[in-house]
Amino acid sequence: MGYRTDINGTRFGFASLKGLLAKATPERSGDALAGIAAEGPVERIAAQVCLADVPLRDFLDDVLEQDGDAVTALIFEQHDMARFAPVAAFTVGQFRDWLLDPATTGAQIAAIAWGLTPEMVAAVSKIMRAQDLIAVAAKLEVVTRFRSTIGLRGRMSTRNQPNHPTDDSRGIALAALDGVLMGAGDAVIGVNPATDSLPDFIRICEVLEAIRTQLDIPTQHCCLGHVTTAIAAIEAGAPVDLVFQSVAGSEKANAGFGVTLPLLDEAYDAATALGRAPTGANVMYFETGQGAALSAEAHHGMDQQTIEARAYAVARRYRPLLVNTVVGFIGPEYLADGKQIIRAGLEDHFCGKLLGLPMGVDICYTNHSYADQEDMDILLTTLAAAGVNFVITVPGADDIMLNYQSLAFHDAQFIRDTLGRPPAPEFAGWMAANGIGTPEVTLPTLEAALGQLRLPAA
Structure with a gap:
């Protein structure tokens, strides 16, 4: 034809x-x-x-x-x-x-x-x-639930990403608390582990569980290790909330991630069987990104945006709580500059929402891209206008483990203040009850909060 x-x-x-x-x-x-x-x-x-x-x-x-x-x-x-x-x-x-x-x-x-x-x-x-x-994206409301309700019209949630280059428990806790005290983390408190060992995965889940339960935060947490590690951790009795996996738009590209649809089916069943979420809640978290299939030589001649949209077919099979494109993470070989990153972020959000997914975006760029934080300000503001479900935030916008630039906790506060996009209602209620975001802060200071936490042994 x-x-x-x-x-x-x-x-x-x-x-x-x-x-x-x-x-x-x-x-x-x-x-x-x-x-x-x-x-x-x-x-x-x-x-x-x-x-x-x-x-x-x-x-x-x-x-x-x-x-x-x-x-x-x-x-x-x-x-x-x-x-x-x-x-x-x-x-x-x-x-x-x-x-x-x-x-x-x-x-x-x-x-x-x-x-x-x-x-x-x-x-x-x-x-x-x-x-x-x-x-068009602003017309769409895709709502998902675990302990918090994400995607309601007029709201914008955040992932609190407290990564640490050596997965140190106190380092993770300190960064997580920094975000929590800024009102970040209603979508998820999620850590990209520096290693993918089962003991570290379980320990990180336990650290995040300690923070959530001891501060009574209405959110969910995730260690973003490989899905096979998550299944093993579930079998070992770890407190796993969300099961995470990166996915792509072709079978060959997913094989490069070490996943198949039957393996994802197994993970979904394991996460659901844990019973940590309310009945009918969403328990999966997927990450995608333009260029993933091309970098794996698994795009089969398709343009990177079309094959990216095909990854959303994989994600929606599992009724996920969260999906986000790491739009500028793969580097300038795939999205050369701020203009291309902005366009790709709007495309991915639009396509995911049109297919019925709870789309978020990691508004980010690598240090060798022709982009800067002003480009990220533009993408954040336009995505907030488009009704993005959530964005990723890290201390100071600088991820010291993955070595890329994302959004700071303060950037989410900017959107709340200027566009009136509060977090999930359960989390907003918790913030109000604890004085977060007001002069009458009743939670302890960051240092004191870390000292009061009872963290699992390293």
Whole structure:
């Protein structure tokens, strides 16, 4: 199947839907690295014009991924033709117009989520401006629950990320308390462990459990080790709240992460069986990021934004509490600068929300990227306007273990103060009861709080 269009008398042809999607993608360094990007702005515009006329049904007939890929099979298994029916006659351009129509409500969009494939939502994002991505995402409310309720309209939650380069218990606790006393952590207090050993994983869970229970914080915690380590920790009786795993948009890329769908099924069953969450609560946490499949040479010729959207099919299989894209973490080889990071963050949030996921974003960049904290301020503010479920925050915006730049606890406070986005209601109530965010702080100082905690032995 080929696609053609004329621009000012010049004929542009695209041999496949996969190639058309790649050429229509807003400029980014990863697609250029893969050799699939448009040759320049004229070809890119031609591809976008051509893509706007593609019927959505073509995405059901033209399989972008190789036969036998587990993620491709999952996408078609998930697809609900009845839910697709309201938009089945649309082209990509008509779908964009319908999404942006003020008469189209968030409830109507949410009702078709399981009728959409990741490739459809990636396609429509490619012909949308930044304000379009914000406007549509802002219509959508995706609510999940554990001990706190995340994603309610008009609120923005945070992950408190107290990483430590040696996984020192007191170092983790100190950073976590720093965030808690700034009102950060209603989505999760989550640690990326420096190692993936089972004893360290269990100890980190115990440290986070001590903080949560001794301060009676209405939140959940997570040690972001490999899913196999989490399963082993559950079997050993560790206090595991959320089970985490990085996922990607092809079977080969997931194999690079050491995961398969059956393994994720096992993890979901283990986390649910623990009974630490209320019945029906969400117990999984997934992380994605543009460039992951390309860096693993597992993108199969797809552009990095489309294959990123395919990762969301994996995530939504497990009704997760949290999903976030680590949008600038992989480096400038994939997103070269602040402009590309901002665009990718808005795309990922839009695509995830359109597929029914509780999307968060790690608003971040590596130290060798052409980006800075002002770019992150712009992305944070636009995502807050778009209704992002949560963002990641670290002490001073500088993650001293992963060696990248994210958001500070203070940045979340900026959004609360300027845009009126309070945290989850349970957490907000706990903050109010303890005077956090007011002059009448009744919790102890950071040093005193650390001294009062009873931490597990190292």
